[in-house]
Amino acid sequence: MSKTEEYDVLVIGGGISGEEAALNLADQGYKVLIVEKDLSVGGKMIHLSKVFPTLDCSACITTPKVSETARHPNITIYTYSEVSNIDKKSEYDFRALLTKHPRYVIEDACTGCQLCEEACPVTVQDQYQYDLVGRKAVYVPFSIANPRVAAIDIENCSLCGACEKVCPADCIDFTQEEEEIQIKVKSVVIATGFKLFDPTLIPRYGFGVFKNVVTSMQMERQLVPTRPYNNVLRPKDGKVPDNIAYVLCAGSRDETVGNPICSQVCCMYSIKQAQLLMGALPMADVTIYYLHIRSFGKGFNEFYQQSKDMGVTFIKGKIGKIEETENGDLKLRYEDIESGVVKEANHDMAVLSVGILANDGVSSMFNNKLELDQYNFVEQKDILANPAQTNMSGVYVAGTASGPMDIPDSILSAGAASAETSGYLRGGYDEK
Amino acid sequence: MAKINPDFAKEIFKYGNGDFNACYNCGNCTAVCSLTDEHNSFPRKMVRASVLGLDEKITTSLDPWLCYYCGDCATTCPREANPGELMMSLRRWLTAKYDWTGLSGLLQKSLLFSLFAFIITAIGVIYYSVYQNFNVETIMHHGHLFEMLSIASVFTFIILPNLFRMWYFVIIKPGIKVKFITYFKEFQDLLIHMFTQKRTLGCDDSQTRWFMHLILVFGYLALLFTTVVLDWFGTENLFIILLGYIESVVIFIITFIFVAGRIQKNKEVNKFSQPSDWFFVIWLFLLGFTAFIVRVFIDLDLIENNIWMYLFHLIVLVQWALIIVPFGKWTHFLYRSFAMYFDKIKQVV
Amino acid sequence: MKNKIGVYVCMCGSNISDYVDVDKVKEAAEKIDGVYVAKTTMFACADSTQQEIENDIKEQKLDAIVVASCSPKLHLDTFRNVAQRGGLNPYNYVQVNIREQGSWAHSDNPPLATEKAINLVKGGIERVKHSKELIPIKIPSINAVAVVGAGIAGMRAALELAEMGTTVHLIEREHFVGGRTSQWNVLFTTNETGQEVVTRLYHQINTHPKITLYTGTEIIGKKGSVGEFNLTLKIKPRYIKPDCKHDIKDLEKAIAVCPIEVDDEFNFNITKRKAIYKNYCSEFPEIPAIDCEACNKCGECVKICADIDLNQQPEEVNISVGAIQLSTGFNPYEPTKGEFGFGEIDNVITLQQFKRLIELNEDALIYNNKTIKNIAYIYCVGSRQIDGPNKYCSRYCCTSAIHTAILAKEKYSEINNFHFNRGIRTYGKQEKLYHEASEAGDIFLQSFEEAPPQVERAGNETIVKINDILTDNEELEVNADLVVLVTGMVPRDYEGIVNILKVPIGRDKFFNEIHPKLRPVETVIDGVLISGACQAPLNITESVKSALSAASKVNSLVSSGEIKLEPTMAVIHNDKCTWCDKCTEACPYDAISKIKYKDKEVAEVSKSLCKGCGMCLPVCPENAIDLIGYTDIEMESMIEALIY
Amino acid sequence: MGKTIDIIKTKRKVSDSVKENMKAFNKIKRQILKSLETEEKTVPQIAQEIDLPLDVVTYHLMTLQKYGNIEAGEVDDMDEFYFYKLKK
Amino acid sequence: MENTDNPKILVFSTEKISDPAIDMAGLLKKHYPATVYTVNVPCSSAIKSKWILHAFDKGFDGVFIAADGTDCSFSDTCSDKTSKIVANTHELMKEKNIDPAKLKMAAICSVCAEAFVKHMKSFHKFLSESKGN
Structure with a gap:
């Protein structure tokens, strides 16, 4: 085992919140380590199309922040790494153990030329396109990934060695092994983000069985420039959809799936996608089936009104079940609350606006000493006056790790986390 | 213009489990229900009416009778408001509402009152047998007479007026104009539903439930016929005796399964049993079981010395005929069938 | 003159390339003299492209770059940094906006959008050709900040800034701290009261050596700019000596003898208070204050407490700070007379008044001598207006109303709550409250936005009617003993501060940030930041988050002691200048003075005072003034390029 | 640098599912490419020709498009299905 | 490519006030003529008459000053100063026989996207009509 690396702050998670918190702290002169479990930093936001309510492109906002983070002299980033354990020895003394997974690619040498990808004979589902298309076993995660270097998915690798043969930079290295790194920090910021609700838990919506039922994240991918298809298309048969339904509260506000709370973003992202769809498919009808439209933030209600003016149809009523008809169209059954009558509507595509859930394993990193709330989000001990404070002093929470929130709220919450961390660290200096 | 009455919900709570206030009107229950269509969209509307206390809406509605409690709405309700159980409660409430005597409501709301009624009838029977010096023949003879008399009087004085009230609530009060002839035209529907309960088949996964229910209904009616008309306890006809045995066995086996189900709470429909549910199945079970034993005793010539067996049967029978049939869950059998019939009439109009 | 220029045309995914033929733009750029490299790119701002531009600069020895992409407001700094990393002076870079002012504005006409993009790029190339190497101005910054408003956001920001x-x-501005938070009783999630939270913060503030608290104080003047703002503060007299050592009981007696009663704003005018007052018993600062507008100086109180000094005069204080953080908060929307019966029917009150009413009524809920049983809450009053100007959702009111209803029911078990809403918006974990309230039997009725509920007076009764969309649009009514208008948020009256600081205001009348995601707490005025509910309706947690976020930015800005500013400033061509004095008159910053040059008198511009507004330019009769970055040659060659 | 693939081969085994998956993909890939040799086709046309479920064809077709083997052409008269063709 | 009938307009916008409004017009996809070209200056009272005349000289049909108005962050004298510049330039235009109506000015606040689009449409219409004559 190698020597211990030292930093001021450990930021767990390299999404928008983690980056914002890290940048704020680094700008104040603190040395920050970001640990990201994925192959690239950027979190969920980097995969989004445009963001509400301003409709500016998500990548245009994330990528500069990503590269600013990556280039900042006070910030170190470990991607494809996980924090396996954090032990608080005393105030200002946290010992963490990191696991750095092997990419089987030498990060510094890879130029991201993608020749290996061309050579690779294996195709598996591309998790960054939410399974809509395939990717190779050796792959650059996505075009605006950071670092933009390849990695080998060893579980799916056929060990043919073709990538190694074609790599012009000689950077494929199958001898890499999992690495353990010990670090010592004064403070920790948790920015582990969220996971999406798995709609197979609601069998009556037919997700996974009816291919034209997609998640909102799959639709989001269809709307970005680096999209999986050449246009917005039905995954079942490649047809251009012209009548798309949005099923809100899919996995939110639902006791039966164990998530009674509102995910806070689904209404708005669905409205946004509806607007974008009307741009991408000018002939298409978009219907949003909702319970309550929660357009509560700055400029949100105006954005909702705008979508109505554009011709998005809003129907109050939760979708009860979805059935597939012969040609792949979908029959959605719901009670139209405004008329009080049960109705069936045909759509050629249905988008499940899936909710936001707490990520797993956050507390176990801290030997279960970190308190979680009843929904498994990180508990905010003093939510009113110190919203980033957890039950452990010196450990702060940023972004959706503490509950569902949208991007502006996540950024503000990260700002709060960095301020509270900075105040804590400053206290440490004063003591010495 | 309707006035909201928040106290109404509290009244409904007395008839069953009361989670329905949690409803946030998403309509999921109506949408998942396989019995709903454009004409009959429930249960959300009934939930809403219960929350707001719009009792007019409920009394004039047939929706509670159209529900067969498959439980889909309850298992998928995002607020766990259990609309299916509310529909059950409303059926109980409606039974009370239709009943002109008011006894039905008292029996259903108060377990104490029910127990009191059962005990009084039991004491009555025992008092009567003491009066008759435990003379088997007389008691059995009077028992048979009682069967016939009670059927006639309960039907005439309780059930018929109550059905009439139901008709008044659902057809006359809402001002539905029905041609006289329609009542005849659609009468076959009443019979079909009454004897087959075919609508249950619309519920998912309830083929067995429907089949058992069907057998039970036929078993019960047949046993009724066999004992009352064919005088099962008195006959020497081997065929009739055998028939009675089969019928009573069918009844007590199926009801035994039902009771077991209620104890295990394995299905949504069984989760929140009320005393009236227990009384119904247990008494039906006892009815079949004691009838069976009584006939066995007769065949083995034991009844003379074991008059208590017949008395036990008679107590069950009297309680059944005077409490459960006119005021208890038994009435569902009729109200449901009539509800289908009235619904058909409404749709025709 | 630059002659090895790199031009990068961004597709912005498809934002630009959907309407502008980027290849054509690139081809047109290639043909222009001085252009050495021209490329198109998917995302110019992506890390890999930045790297590519950097490499191009180094390898191809470019001397200037042009990026045609989105608005410079988003990425000017991004690419200046790229230029710098490549070894160029960051000012040998021009960003051409072909998205907001190109593809998006002209998506109805792609060919013309392309033509415009080509011309704009040409203009950019001409401009960059004449660009000069500039060095940013560095000005010293005072490591001090003025936090305006001592509500929850301001208090919290002040503490964290001091900690940092x-x-x-x-x-x-008021005599007491705590703002709106101190007016709320039990708060959602923690069950702490607002006053407890304020108390907690006040004690920390009071003992922190780096914080000076000014109460009853307003900013009345500002000079200078980021790095050094000189603010003039006006402190209203409290009429009680600051070092008052008197027993608090004496002061309470003084309050008792005061003969004047005015509406108590703290209780939203549902009660009266004296001219000498404290809003609640543990309020901070601990000593009472005398409302100078209400006091008639009768002197009764002075007889009881000698520390009361009715001769105190307003004071003016000057402070110098590097930045200003505004957290001036919100006002509850004030319903107009007759809006849902407000001001006309005596049992119609606002949610804020109701909250105070619950706190003040211990055993039974009584209003206007009547015991209250049925309470009708009417939502979205002053928010999501169809006819009025407030189109926005006030965000906190649904949760606040439901939470208040739950508290009321807990306290007075007999009441019935009826919520006349337009769709409940208890987002996030607040949904739990909505569930709780429904389970407790609260009744929710929803109307269309165009058909709000009606409040009518019938004899002695107040009837609230609604066409409830949850009940087949049926007309339903409730006999309400109390109607609570769930009023939203409007910004707190801020005219004074807006006039002094020139903070931009959005269409919702709240202060406007630069960008909700990139720079959510900064304004276009350098060194002036916004936080809390003055920016948009926010609840307490959200306000505190934004306050801390702003504090973090403020600290990065002022703590290093140095702020970099754009080198945009005026320069005088001494040869042409004849010192006519017209420019000094035009300069709003007194940045121009007279100096000797050779044998004549000429004007000179002070580097630290000039803000680069350019107001001196057009007044010069000799055209002897240029603005760096906007010189005649740059402007004219660019204009020329736009036309061909 | 040596061939590191030989080193890992001594430590790891390729699972059967990976092998099968690879075989299946390559078979479908060949079928789709062959089907498009003659003329450009829509997804349903390809699916009918090579007798595979529509969603399987869509998935593989889009993957082939992603890796530059084929490209999208015009949309059909009904504005429903795109034609896909081999990329030269 | 050159469309001689389509009048070209040069807009002077200001970095912090009116340019954000013009950006917002794009953001909201509010369309205005594509022959409108915007040039940024720090403040509308920094525009030299010389530049305006240069624009007419080189072929622009109209010049529009999207002024800061009272929102100006530099000085509250901005409006007066900008008006003065416009008045001066009008004089100079008359001398050169250019219709003074071809130089317009209006205050555009930082969220006045709609107002800007309206101005552009009507100005463009005016210029094409006068061009037709």
């Missing part, structure tokens, strides 16, 4: 080592002047 910045000197804080916390300025509160």
Whole structure:
């Protein structure tokens, strides 16, 4: 085992919140380590199309922040790494153990030329396109990934060695092994983000069985420039959809799936996608089936009104079940609350606006000493006056790790986390 | 213009489990229900009416009778408001509402009152047998007479007026104009539903439930016929005796399964049993079981010395005929069938 | 003149390339003299492209670059940094906006959008050709900040800034701290009361050596700019000596003898208070204050407490700070007379008044001598208006109303709550409250936005009617003993501060940030930041988050002691200048003075005072003034290029 | 640098599912490419020709498009299905 | 490519006030003529008459000053100063026989996207009509 690396702050998670918190702290002169479990930093936001309510492109906002983070002299980033354990020895003394997974690619040498990808004979589902298309076993995660270097998915690798043969930079290295790194920090910021609700838990919506039922994240991918298809298309048969339904509260506000709370973003992202769809498919009808439209933030209600003016149809009523008809169209059954009558509507595509859930394993990193709330989000001990404070002093929470929130709220919450961390660290200096 | 009455919900709570206030009107229950269509969209509307206390809406509605409690709405309700159980409660409430005597409501709301009624009838029977010096023949003879008399009087004085009230609530009060002839035209529907309960088949996964229910209904009616008309306890006809045995066995086996189900709470429909549910199945079970034993005793010539067996049967029978049939869950059998019939009439109009 | 220029045309995914033929733009650029490299790119701002541009600069030895992409407001700094990393002076870079002012504005006409993009790029190339190497101006910054408003956001920001080592002047207009939070009783999630939270913060503020608290104080003047704002503060007299050592009981007696009663704003006018007052018993600062507008100086109180001094005069204080953080908060929307019966029917009150009413009524809920049983809450009053100007959702009111209803029911078990809403918006974990209230039997009725509920007076009764969309649009009514208008948020009256600081205001009348995601707490005025509910409706947690976020930015800005500013400033061509004095008159910053040059008198521009507004330019009769970055040659060659 | 693939081969085994998956993909890939040799086709046309479920064809077709083997052409008269063709 | 009938307009916008409004017009996809070209200056009272005349000289049909108005962050004298510049330039235009109506000015606040689009449409219409004559 190698020597211990030292930093001021450990930021767990390299999404928008983690980056914002890290940048704020680094700008104040603190040395920050970001640990990201994925192959690239950027979190969920980097995969989004445009963001509400301003409709500016998500990548245009994330990528500069990503590269600013990556280039900042006070910030170190470990991607494809996980924090396996954090032990608080005393105030200002946290010992963490990191696991750095092997990419089987030498990060510094890879130029991201993608020749290996061309050579690779294996195709598996591309998790960054939410399974809509395939990717190779050796792959650059996505075009605006950071670092933009390849990695080998060893579980799916056929060990043919073709990538190694074609790599012009000689950077494929199958001898890499999992690495353990010990670090010592004064403070920790948790920015582990969220996971999406798995709609197979609601069998009556037919997700996974009816291919034209997609998640909102799959639709989001269809709307970005680096999209999986050449246009917005039905995954079942490649047809251009012209009548798309949005099923809100899919996995939110639902006791039966164990998530009674509102995910806070689904209404708005669905409205946004509806607007974008009307741009991408000018002939298409978009219907949003909702319970309550929660357009509560700055400029949100105006954005909702705008979508109505554009011709998005809003129907109050939760979708009860979805059935597939012969040609792949979908029959959605719901009670139209405004008329009080049960109705069936045909759509050629249905988008499940899936909710936001707490990520797993956050507390176990801290030997279960970190308190979680009843929904498994990180508990905010003093939510009113110190919203980033957890039950452990010196450990702060940023972004959706503490509950569902949208991007502006996540950024503000990260700002709060960095301020509270900075105040804590400053206290440490004063003591010495 | 309707006035909201928040106290109404509290009244409904007395008839069953009361989670329905949690409803946030998403309509999921109506949408998942396989019995709903454009004409009959429930249960959300009934939930809403219960929350707001719009009792007019409920009394004039047939929706509670159209529900067969498959439980889909309850298992998928995002607020766990259990609309299916509310529909059950409303059926109980409606039974009370239709009943002109008011006894039905008292029996259903108060377990104490029910127990009191059962005990009084039991004491009555025992008092009567003491009066008759435990003379088997007389008691059995009077028992048979009682069967016939009670059927006639309960039907005439309780059930018929109550059905009439139901008709008044659902057809006359809402001002539905029905041609006289329609009542005849659609009468076959009443019979079909009454004897087959075919609508249950619309519920998912309830083929067995429907089949058992069907057998039970036929078993019960047949046993009724066999004992009352064919005088099962008195006959020497081997065929009739055998028939009675089969019928009573069918009844007590199926009801035994039902009771077991209620104890295990394995299905949504069984989760929140009320005393009236227990009384119904247990008494039906006892009815079949004691009838069976009584006939066995007769065949083995034991009844003379074991008059208590017949008395036990008679107590069950009297309680059944005077409490459960006119005021208890038994009435569902009729109200449901009539509800289908009235619904058909409404749709025709 | 630059002659090895790199031009990068961004597709912005498809934002630009959907309407502008980027290849054509690139081809047109290639043909222009001085252009050495021209490329198109998917995302110019992506890390890999930045790297590519950097490499191009180094390898191809470019001497200037042009990026045609989105608005420079988003990425000017991004590419200036790229230029710098490549070894160029960051000012040998021009960003051409072909998205907001190109593809998006002209998506109805792609060919013309392409033509415009080509011309704009040409203009950019001409401009960059004449660009000069500039060095940013560095000005010293005072490591101190003025936090305006001592509500929850301001108090919290002040504390964190002080913790981070910045000197804080916390300025509160009222005589007491705590703002709106101190007016709320039990708060959602923690069950702490607002007053408890305020107390907690006040004690920390009071003992922190880096924080100076000014109460009863307003900013009345500002000079200078980011790095050094010189603010003039006006402190209203409290009429009680600050070092008052008197027993608090004496002061309470003084309150008792005061003969004047005025509406108590703290209780939203549902009660009266004296001219000498404290809003609640543990309020901070601990000593009462005398409302100078209400006091008739009768002197009764002075007889009881000698520390009361009715001769105190307003004071003016000057402070110097590097930045200003505004957290001036919100006002509850004031319903107009007759809006849902407000001001006309005596049992119609606002949610804020109701909250106070619950706190003041211990055993039974009584209003206007009547015991209250049925309460009708009417939502979205002053928010999501169809006819009125407030189109926005006030965000906190649904949760606040439901939470208040739950508290009321817990306290007075007999009441019935009826919520006349337009769709409940208890987002996030607040949904739990909505569930709780429904389970407790609260009744929710929803109307269309165009058909709000009606409040009518019938004899002695107040009837609320609604066409409830949850019940087949049926007309339903409730006999309400109390109607609570769930009023939203409007910004707190801020005219004074807006006039002084020139903070931009959005269409919702709240202060406007630069960008909700990139720079959510900064304004276009350098060194002036916004936080809390003055920016948009926010609840307490959200306000505190934004306050801390702003504090973090403020600290990065002022703590290093140095702020970099754009080198945009005026320069005088001494040869042409004849010192006519016209420019000094035009300059709003007194940045121009007279100096000797050779044998004549000429004007000179002070580097630290000039803000680069350019107001001196057009007044010069000799055309002897240029603005760096906007010189005649740059402007004219660019204009020329746009036309061909 | 040596061939590191030989080193890992001594430590790891390729699972059967990976092998099968690879075989299946390559078979479908060949079928789709062959089907498009003659003329450009829509997804349903390809699916009918090579007798595979529509969603399987869509998935593989889009993957082939992603890796530059084929490209999208015009949309059909009904504005429903795109034609896909081999990329030269 | 050159469309001689389509009048070209040069807009002077200001970095912090009116340019954000013009950006917002794009953001909201509010369309205005594509022959409108915007040039940024720090403040509308920094525009030299010389530049305006240069624009007419080189072929622009109209010049529009999207002024800061009272929102100006530099000085409250901005409006007066900008008006003065416009008045001066009008004089100079008359001398050169250019219709003074071809130089317009209006205050455009930082969220006045709609107002800007309206101005552009009507100005463009005016210029094409006068061009037709």
